[in-house]
Amino acid sequence: MRVPLSWLREYVDLPSEVDGREVATRLISAGLEVELVERLGADLTGPLVVGRVLAIEELTEFKKPIRYCQVDVGQANGTGEPQNIICGATNFAVGDKVVVVLPGAVLPGGFKISARKTYGHVSEGMICSARELGVGEDHDGIMVLPPEHEVGTDAITLLELLDEVLDIAVTTDRGYCLSMRGVARETATAFGLPLRDPALLDVPAAGGPGHPVRIEDETACDRFVARTVSGVRPDARSPIWMRRRLQKSGMRPVSLAVDITNYVMLELGQPLHAYDAARLNGTIVVRRAAEGERLTTLDGVERKLHPEDLVIADDRGPVGLAGVMGGADTEIADAPHEPRSPLAPEVGTTDIVVEAAHFDAVTIARASRRHRLSSEASRRFERGVDPAAAGAAAQRAVDLLVLLAGGTAGEGVTDVGTPAPPATVEMRADHPDRVAGVTYGREVVVRRLQEVGCAVDGSDILDVTAPTWRPDLTEPNDLAEEVLRLEGYESLPSTLPRPPAGRGLTEGQRLRRRVGRALAGAGYVETLNYPFVGEKALDALGLPEDDPRRRAVRLANPLSEEEPQLRTTLLPGLLETLRRNHGRGGGDLALFESGLVFRPTGLEPAAIRPPVTRRPTDEEIAALRASVPPQPRSVAVVLAGAREPGGWWGSERPAAWADAVEAARVVAREARVELIVERDQHAPWHPGRCAALRMRVAGERLLVGHAGELHPRVVKALGLPERSCAMELHLDLLKGASGGPVAAPDISTFPVATQDVALVVDNAVPAAEVEGALRAGAGELLESVRLFDVFTGEQLGAGRKSLAYALRFRAPDRTLTAEEATAAREAAVATAISRTGATLRGA
Structure with a gap:
């Protein structure tokens, strides 16, 4: 949300010496994320004035259009004589009002203006485009001003070129700050000043001959306000002050009706939509989309609607995707158009229906993501919009249409639906004290909650009714957070937590640390890889179709469709890391990882979904644990290049299968287990250079891992260095066989x-x-x-x-x-x- 400081001052009487940086500091202390304070026009100096074009001479001897203009700037040049200016734009005519920068001025970017000879004439200044003034990206033509502005008027003040804009990153729980009203409330509280709430308007009661509206799904739309304005001038244009505020807020001016809806949305936080009344047919209906329905939205894209989409429709079908974007068929037009109704005249829009509705946040969020269509309206509905502001927003839009477009407000007011009442939360008066570790007292708690907009009753136990614009205040901790942030997080004392006495690390944790230190001491570098794998990686390892490692847990919502499963072996991630580092110039590599693998048995029962209203029972917890597949911990290493570097002492020694076996012995020694090494054939290792790693348990030899040189086909498929080696061990099995405490060895003093x-x-x-x-x-x-x-x-x-x-x-x-x-x-x-x-x- 971009907040111009000049606009913010309309609602809060900030002292004149307070600048944007101080406002940003106060808002940051109150918990808002102000990312940037942009100073507009900081490098701009005048004279910059309004001029009137008196004469234009076309210079035809050049390859491109060049015009020699005489422009009246009044007394701004000190003489009253017209300025002679060379200009290459052709979008203005004699009598037009333009923005003229005179010699001695400096435009944004350090562009100094002086009188100079060009194209055979002396140009005494410049006629400016929007981009040259830093008020837009339009550079195709110069900026033509409305005719009512007087010649010689200071254009810096007229165009509001000097300002400061706060760029605020609004989090999902503070949707009310996606409006000037919300930011002004936070500013007023931060400075201890009164707020002039722009939503406090005289709104007529519902009734009369308004446009008919019917809500068929009140769970997705609990309020719909419709107002009509007739006799609007199609050629009416947005005033400069409105266009400049929209531009500073990051929005592009379009037309008067659209600009008014955007302006009111920025002002009050309530998204609006304006329909061409001549293109509407019958009652406006809020309903779910029917199977097979389609809608062409304002961006010109025809969209196939989903049955869960909430749409605004009339007798002919959908006219808008509710809360996201309107339809092209009912778009406001400032030029003749083809009406939907054969009875409507073929002229620009003169009659407008203004919509101000309150939609369910989840419904709008799903529709926006389903159609990959994010708009300023959907961003606000997703975060929660004040349902009580719909009437005021519609009234504000009607007032602006009447004032700026010469329209007449309809007598009827359509207001259907019943919004849910604000939530009331019961909270102990000292709950914020206990959360913060600071004694605030009941008076401070009540005052801060009232500043937020809450209604507070009670003494020791407070009944707090959240304001309609704060749907995020649903439990005592939410209210405590409001007290803490307004009192200042910086005032909270820093205290170290006091953990309960424990028994130290478990045997498994100690073993993992010993193994990590031992492998690092042996020259291996630890890596941490994502625990996701795909079929392509398992195919590259050459695993047979019946290999247990192919039986994997598939994620319901994977981060990548190429890796939708949980890993059953550590090797794919390690080998990918080996490949990446080798490709970036790493020649001699020795990597290891210790982590969980997931080995489903296929016998796990289906997971239950416990309720969120209570703690799960012991039986439910046991059932949840039974549905989780076994997750043994493994340790693996991979090697490539030289294991021992060469130098003056001799040649380097390349890594070989024996180094992978030795890494397994390093791990086994830390677990106090003696490994039995046997020849084996097991993918992805070379059949002649693969060792099975076993240990003796209760008289039996238990397989705990494999080590050796990788198969050449695996090396080629994965793009690994030649003769790459690997080892993987079942660390949990080693831990189970490690026995009790270590006995110190007896050291003999007799000769060997x-x-x-x-x-x-x-x-x-x-x-x-x-x-x-x-x-x-x-x-x-x-x-x-x-x-x-x-x-x-x-x-x-x-x-x-x-x-x-x-x-x-x-x-x-x-x-x-x-x-x-x-x-x-x-x-x-x-x-x-x-x-x-x-x-x-x-x-």
């Missing part, structure tokens, strides 16, 4: 005995299986096993490999003898040979 062993096995035997056999055979003296070399060659034979392990032995209470260490080594080797078919290399 190291024994190396090299075993030759088939290529198909995993190194982890050999390591497990060595651990099982070595006994309690074994401290650690480490694979430090893998060798293949002709001397081993085809399909064979050599695995070299370093075995560390240590006793907690003594120094081991060589015989003890050797015996433990031989026992480990014997077990490995018996379980894996290995042979001792060199034996």
Whole structure:
């Protein structure tokens, strides 16, 4: 809402020294969002006057039209002689009144005016267009003024070029501030000044021969006021003061009747619509649209109406989309038109029916969105319009039509419908005190609520009746907010909340933090991705049709139709982030994410909808929880590029499937779980470079995730770097198996005995299986096993490999003898040979 300060002063007697910035500061303190204070004409200096064209000489020797004009500016130039001015516009004639800027003036934008020779003549000033004056975008021709303005009149004052305009972002709960009346009320309260309410008009009582109106849907329209004005001059034009106020408020002047409806809407906040009475046929009816009906709106678009649309209709059909936009068939015309009725004369509009109605906010909002048609009227109805202002708004429009267009007001006043009475809210007098933590007292609370417009009764318990223009005041907290904002939010003390004593983080929260710190310490960067996914992403991962990850929860109202489902795996979001960063120049990438995935079983019962009038019962809460699909927490990593950078110490090492497996081990160590790594085939990983990650639970090996290198087809489909790797783990399963508190390890002070062993096995035997056999055979003296070399060659034979392990032995209470260490080594080797078919290399 753009609010010219000069217009605002008509309703509030602000001191002359108060400027727009001070008004904005007060309104911001009262809770309004003033985004900008625009100073119009700040860089404009005169002389700028009204002139009358005396003579025009057409200069035909140039490629474009050039006119040499003599213009009478009275005594504004100090001599009384006409000014000779060169002008390229052709939309004016001898005798027209125009705006003339004389030498020495400065136009908006720092454009200095001086006498100069051009086109073979001396031009002593300039005849101005609307855009050159900063009052519009019209630059096709100069501004022609009405003939009643005297020559030599100061055009700066006449056109109200110097002003300040407040640009206010009106929130949805303050629809009354989409009017000068509402902003003036807030301004008067902020400065402690009286308000001259423009809605306080003498409105005649309903009755008489007014235009007939029938409301068929009173839930969507509870009041409809219709007034008639006859004998309007079709050629009447809006006065300059009205056009300038509309322009400053961000609206384009159109014609007198339309400008009056827009002006009254800005003034009182009540949208109006003017119908050409000659184009109306019979009774005006407010109803829902019928199936198949169509309407051509004022923007020239033919719209197929929905049965839920509320329309204004006559005997022939819809003539307007209620509260949104009128129809083209009944448009006000200032030129001859084809009448809807064959009995109507073919002339411009002379008889007008003014509509001022109150429509349901939800109905108008849905229609506006359904047709993708937002208007100034719909914006106001969506936020709530004062139903009591309809009569005053219609009367104001009639008065202006009579005054400016020479019309005659009809004797009848049509006012049908019964608006709902204002709501009454019961509130304790000290409720604002308890909300703010400040003692205001009953007197302050009552005074502030009365300034808002409420009627207040009662002592300790207040019965507060909200004003008709504040439909948002429906509960005690709404009323408390009004007291707080008017008293000033800056006066509220800053106090730290006192949370109740707690038990700290849960085990799951501690695990997530440990995992995040461990992965960050290992060089991974955490990302947060949207939990939405589409079929294309799952297809790109190469998931089979029967893969459980394809069974997803579909959103009823997705943000994007391309991603209408909740994710069942973290990989699509992570891989998209990897692709985006690689495309922007990121070469070496290591990313991780921890978050929820959604795995519906298909057995969840349908969700119930509990009432909003009471707290749900325990049974209803249990039913709601049962309808929610399982939401396990997972952790995933993706890698691409170099895992270890190169330098003077050597070449870089590219990320490989083993790094993804190691990331899983990092997570498992934080959960105090030992992973079992096995070869597997599982989309979207490469079938020969995919590891299944398991853990032992109650004697069984439970699958908790996968890691490895992505399949080349997946890499190509998603546009990822070559040899990209990934890992995903079921973090909730790891948490469940993590056991109790961590036991500190026993540290022995006795020396360690190291024994190396090299075993030759088939290529198909995993190194982890050999390591497990060595651990099982070595006994309690074994401290650690480490694979430090893998060798293949002709001397081993085809399909064979050599695995070299370093075995560390240590006793907690003594120094081991060589015989003890050797015996433990031989026992480990014997077990490995018996379980894996290995042979001792060199034996």
